[in-house]
Amino acid sequence: MHASMKKIIQDQSKCIGCLACVGLHPELFAADETTGLAKMIDAKAEGSIYSRELDDSADVEVLPGACCGGAISMETT
Numbered sequence: 001m002h003a004s005m006k007k008i009i010q011d012q013s014k015c016i017g018c019l020a021c022v023g024l025h026p027e028l029f030a031a032d033e034t035t036g037l038a039k040m041i042d043a044k045a046e047g048s049i050y051s052r053e054l055d056d057s058a059d060v061e062v063l064p065g066a067c068c069g070g071a072i073s074m075e076t077t
């Protein structure tokens, strides 16, 4: 048995820099001053895809719907 986890995923190639994610979850996203886009903090990067495992209790459900570019998705494992 293992505790279920959530994975939050950002495809930065779809990010339009609205920074809604930074406003909602500044512990997960920061504005990259060079690109003007949001960058996931402490994330694993594979090309333009950034991901981070979160505890199941993390309250991040609002993020995919709030992302103006459709860049953020979530998986439960």
Ligand code: SF4
Pocket (backbone or CB within 6 Å): 010, 014, 015, 016, 017, 018, 019, 020, 021, 022, 029, 037, 038, 066, 067, 068, 069, 070, 071, 072
């Ligand atoms: S909410 Fe989505 S489009 Fe807006 S900055 Fe964050 S990742 Fe980019």
